Amino acid sequence: MEHLGFIRDKLDIKILILFILEKLPKPVEPVTLSDLALFDGGFTWFDYTDCLAELIQSEHIVEKNGKYAITEKGRRNVNTVSSSLPYTVRAKAERLTAPVAAAMRRSSMIETDVEPGQKGGRTVSMRLSDGVGEIMSLRLAVPDEEQAKAVEKRFRADAEDICNQIVEMLTKRD
Numbered sequence: 001m002e003h004l005g006f007i008r009d010k011l012d013i014k015i016l017i018l019f020i021l022e023k024l025p026k027p028v029e030p031v032t033l034s035d036l037a038l039f040d041g042g043f044t045w046f047d048y049t050d051c052l053a054e055l056i057q058s059e060h061i062v063e064k065n066g067k068y069a070i071t072e073k074g075r076r077n078v079n080t081v082s083s084s085l086p087y088t089v090r091a092k093a094e095r096l097t098a099p100v101a102a103a104m105r106r107s108s109m110i111e112t113d114v115e116p117g118q119k120g121g122r123t124v125s126m127r128l129s130d131g132v133g134e135i136m137s138l139r140l141a142v143p144d145e146e147q148a149k150a151v152e153k154r155f156r157a158d159a160e161d162i163c164n165q166i167v168e169m170l171t172k173r174d
Helices: 010-023 031-037 046-058 073-083 087-108 143-172
Strands: 061-066 067-070 110-116 123-131 134-142
Touching: 010 031, 010 046, 010 061, 010 087, 031 046, 031 067, 031 087, 031 110, 046 061, 067 073, 067 087, 087 110, 110 134, 110 143, 123 143
Parallel strands: none
Antiparallel strands: 061 067, 110 123, 123 134
16 A cells, blocks of 8 residues: 655654654653654554654653653754755644644643642642743632532633733722
8 A cells, every 4th residue: 555645764754753752842642742743644653653662762762651752862863854854744743733832831831739628628729830930829728629620620721811810800900
């Protein structure tokens, strides 16, 4: 079966994998990496997994806690050779990777945790940073674990809006 796409040899597959990982701000789950890498159609899943294993063995990629990250060695090498990938492949990889990278950056700026509270309740701690420092820290007492999880989920989904509403309420002139 002939495959369509620009990437067909192992070296190009490896460069593509490294190119994608270099664009991401933190380690990525295996399924996300494969989804990002297998867009070209010029190679198979088996080609991809072989190349990924070789990149790990050669220490261009490290697997930590079930996630993949590029190493300094991988970063140096991909910066040297990424221009050998066809422009259309690089452009599409950047386009596909950009929203994943943005979501990773946002996620790293929002922290939540739940602790036992008084009288069987829970305390939800929520923090929002801008990548430089903490913007807001909030602790909220809730009656039970179910509500704590709901508060955590809502804060993670709407942290910026929640912060803006609190700032607006506190700075509003009467």
